[in-house]
Amino acid sequence: MGKISILHPGLYSTIQDLGRFNFRKFGVPQSGVMDSYAAKMCNLILGNSEEKSVLEITQLGPKLKFLEATSISICGAHLSPKINNYAVQNNKLLQINKEDVLSFGKRELGCRVYLGIEGGFISEKIMGSFSWYKGITNHETLHKGLTLDYNTSKKQLFNRNASAKIDSEYLKIKTIEAYKGPEYNLLSSAQQKKISCESFQIDKNNNRMAIQLQELLKNSLKPIITGPVLPGTVQLTPSGKLIVLMRDCQTTGGYPRVLQLSENGIITMAQKVMGDEVLFELIEIK
Amino acid sequence: MSEQFPQIRPMGDRAILIDFKQIIDKNLLKTVLNYKEILEIELVEEKVEVINTYCSLLIIYSYTIENIYDAVLAVKACINSANIVKNTHSKLYHVPVCYDAEFGMDLDLISKEKNISIPEIIQLHTAPIYTVYFLGFLPGFLYLGGLDEKLKISRKETPRLKVEKGAVGIGENQTGIYPKTSPGGWQIIGNSPLNFFDKNTNPPCVILPGDKVKFYSISKKDYLEILEEVEEEKFQLKSEIYHG
Numbered sequence: 001m002g003k004i005s006i007l008h009p010g011l012y013s014t015i016q017d018l019g020r021f022n023f024r025k026f027g028v029p030q031s032g033v034m035d036s037y038a039a040k041m042c043n044l045i046l047g048n049s050e051e052k053s054v055l056e057i058t059q060l061g062p063k064l065k066f067l068e069a070t071s072i073s074i075c076g077a078h079l080s081p082k083i084n085n086y087a088v089q090n091n092k093l094l095q096i097n098k099e100d101v102l103s104f105g106k107r108e109l110g111c112r113v114y115l116g117i118e119g120g121f122i123s124e125k126i127m128g129s130f131s132w133y134k135g136i137t138n139h140e141t142l143h144k145g146l147t148l149d150y151n152t153s154k155k156q157l158f159n160r161n162a163s164a165k166i167d168s169e170y171l172k173i174k175t176i177e178a179y180k181g182p183e184y185n186l187l188s189s190a191q192q193k194k195i196s197c198e199s200f201q202i203d204k205n206n207n208r209m210a211i212q213l214q215e216l217l218k219n220s221l222k223p224i225i226t227g228p229v230l231p232g233t234v235q236l237t238p239s240g241k242l243i244v245l246m247r248d249c250q251t252t253g254g255y256p257r258v259l260q261l262s263e264n265g266i267i268t269m270a271q272k273v274m275g276d277e278v279l280f281e282l283i284e285i286k
Numbered sequence: 287m288s289e290q291f292p293q294i295r296p297m298g299d300r301a302i303l304i305d306f307k308q309i310i311d312k313n314l315l316k317t318v319l320n321y322k323e324i325l326e327i328e329l330v331e332e333k334v335e336v337i338n339t340y341c342s343l344l345i346i347y348s349y350t351i352e353n354i355y356d357a358v359l360a361v362k363a364c365i366n367s368a369n370i371v372k373n374t375h376s377k378l379y380h381v382p383v384c385y386d387a388e389f390g391m392d393l394d395l396i397s398k399e400k401n402i403s404i405p406e407i408i409q410l411h412t413a414p415i416y417t418v419y420f421l422g423f424l425p426g427f428l429y430l431g432g433l434d435e436k437l438k439i440s441r442k443e444t445p446r447l448k449v450e451k452g453a454v455g456i457g458e459n460q461t462g463i464y465p466k467t468s469p470g471g472w473q474i475i476g477n478s479p480l481n482f483f484d485k486n487t488n489p490p491c492v493i494l495p496g497d498k499v500k501f502y503s504i505s506k507k508d509y510l511e512i513l514e515e516v517e518e519e520k521f522q523l524k525s526e527i528y529h530g
Binding site for chain 2: 021127136179182224225226228233252261263285
């Protein structure tokens with residue numbers, strides 16, 4: 001078993017996989033990687049199965065020291081990754097030698113970057129998932145002094161030059177694919193027009209649970225009888241605030257659900273930072 | 287506008303929403319839970335998870351649904367052919383609550399605002415048999431219906447940053463127990479020494495949608511004793527079959 005020591009934890013880093021399934025009925029959030037596309041690409045490059053756990057890194061990257069040789073991949077946001085202070089690229093298979101240090105620099109594009117490792121991280125599996133979530137797993141975020149464990153299988157990698165042709169366009173676009181939510185039709189035509197024709201800015205309140213938008217949508221809708229919600233549900237509060245629920249969201253809610261992001265919409269949203277503009281593009285069910 | 291219930295429609299590309307008549311009613315809950323059970327059996331191959339709230343079901347797929355129309359049709363077929371046999375009994379759990387002033391920090395406020403004595407508040411809160419509609423808000427948080435109208439009170443204008451684990455509260459016409467320490471806006475009237483969520487047991491919750499709950503008042507001394515028994519895993523939660 002290999003170990004990674006955390007020299008610097010970065011802003012907010014967590015171990016995630018594709019999420020917790022079948023425990024929502026007990027009020028347990030789904031969790032899992034915010035950007036499922038980048039995380040899957042990480043595992044693909046390494047020849048891992050897609051459900052292997054990865055490290056989700058937010059905006060400001062950690063500084064990590066690998067105590068054993070392994071292979072890694074970095075996908076998603078562009079945070080100027082470096083190995084032993086030499087710049088390395090996203091979306092490539094990267095060889096790590098014993099004692100190598102991985103660090104990140106300036107944020108160029110996007111919000112969340114994923115670190116994949118050969119064989120996946122070894123972490124406690126609770127309710128069928130490795131995803132860290134306060135109150136469910138013992139760990140909540142990466143912190144100094146913590147060590148991360150990983151598999152050190154001696155298997156021959158199928159391709160030392162593996163890389164994936166990855167479309168990074170989604171890190172730049174502002175359109176967010178969304179379907180009409182269950183209460184969309186209760187909106188006035190002026191509200192419907194505003195929500196699909198005007199841009200909204202990402203508010204400072206944005207995390208794995210929800211991303212709030214700055215501009216208000218004047219609202220006179222009454223709360224609904226508490227109903228089910230899921231990642232991608234866009235709620236409208238009585239004060240007119242739009243709240244985009246993300247992977248760590250609660251399972252039920254009482255605010256009108258005006259939009260429901262597609263999986264692509266969630267992935268695009270996951271890469272936005274405070275101040276970024278988004279524009280909802282209403283799509284029809286195929 | 288008259289709508290046909292249940293109403294079945296996609297909610298994005300990973301879920302199908304089924305809305306029943308939008309009311310809070312314990313008889314409707316039985317129908318909702320019956321459909322839930324049928325869907326869980328019928329869709330077992332599809333790797334879905336079905337959750338209920340008061341008057342809705344949500345079927346969540348673990349993947350993006352390729353052909354949503356086919357999926358909706360399959361669910362409709364399932365609902366239409368369902369042979370509903372109404373389950374007329376459920377489990378009734380007896381839950382101990384200490385209504386000591388130390389725990390029930392809002393008892394005074396409710397007493398003054400509602401002009402009801404504290405012993406009367408306790409009597410009104412322990413009398414009903416509450417229905418567990420669903421779990422949500424926090425892991426293990428039970429949405430209980432059946433609160434006495436006289437105890438209906440609005441939430442705190444500014445939520446408390448810290449409500450203790452086990453706190454029993456009232457928010458509008460609902461009552462419930464905080465399964466862990468968290469921020470919260472309900473008026474707090476007592477505390478239960480039981481664990482309502484244990485991540486290390488499967489299932490993590492004992493009390494489930496459709497079950498019934500009745501509270502009984504305990505002294506501080508009993509509270510501490512039960513707390514110890516719970517920690518040593520010796521406490522036996524009293525339950526019985528409930529008809530109706």
